[in-house]
């Protein structure tokens with residue numbers, strides 16, 4: 001089942017008198033349970049691809065489909081709802097709120113969607129357990145390590161039970177072993193939950209953990225890299 005499809009997507013940005021083709025006729029699919037890496041040089045279009053897949057940018061041409069349904073051209077409010085309910089984002093830095101405990105960071109996601117149910121609270125605890133943080137669920141970010149904070153960010157991204165997980169450079173602030181542990185965690189969650197996961201990464205050491213490695217150069221998908 002395809003959770004994400006980019007169909008001949010191009011994205012142009014104005015640049016002086018001309019344009020930059022940040023994505024140039026990119027076609028790309030991700031299935032549920034698939035763990036895909038996107039790599040490539042700086043400025044090659046990786047962030048743009050994540051932003052288009054995450055419905056934060058509307059491409060200049062081409063189509064974006066989530067769960068087989070076209071979302072390009074839908075109203076802004078529809079795209080916001082889809083983004084909130086179908087897509088989870090994990091950032092380079094987790095941007096946690098200093099005053100909230102790990103558990104509260106997750107509960108807040110449900111509350112923002114109008115869900116104050118006991119089930120949401122239970123889901124928060126069970127997700128923290130899945131990412132190995134049960135013992136520190138009531139700690140605030142200042143009392144967590146960098147790797148633990150990144151795990152809170154991952155659990156938070158899964159709180160609304162998305163089908164698609166978009167991850168931007170999750171290991172860049174971590175040492176090799178902790179980075180690999182985060183990638184292993186993401187891979188396990190991808191398979192267990194059947195979500196499609198796209199990880200943008202420069203971290204060549206972790207590429208072997210992915211089902212597929214997509215390389216972008218100058219906005220175009222190039223030949224698959226050997227793993």
Ligand SMILES: Nc1ncnc2c1ncn2[C@@H]1O[C@H](COP(=O)(O)OP(=O)(O)OP(=O)(O)O)[C@@H](O)[C@H]1O
Nearest residue numbers: 013014020021022041042043044045046047048049
């Ligand atoms: N909002 C924008 N306005 C103008 N040009 C942009 C904009 N966003 C990206 N670009 C250009 O599009 C191209 C692709 O940028 P993008 O950020 O997607 O690359 P990247 O592969 O994520 O780079 P990095 O690895 O350095 O984060 C670059 O030439 C960049 O300068």
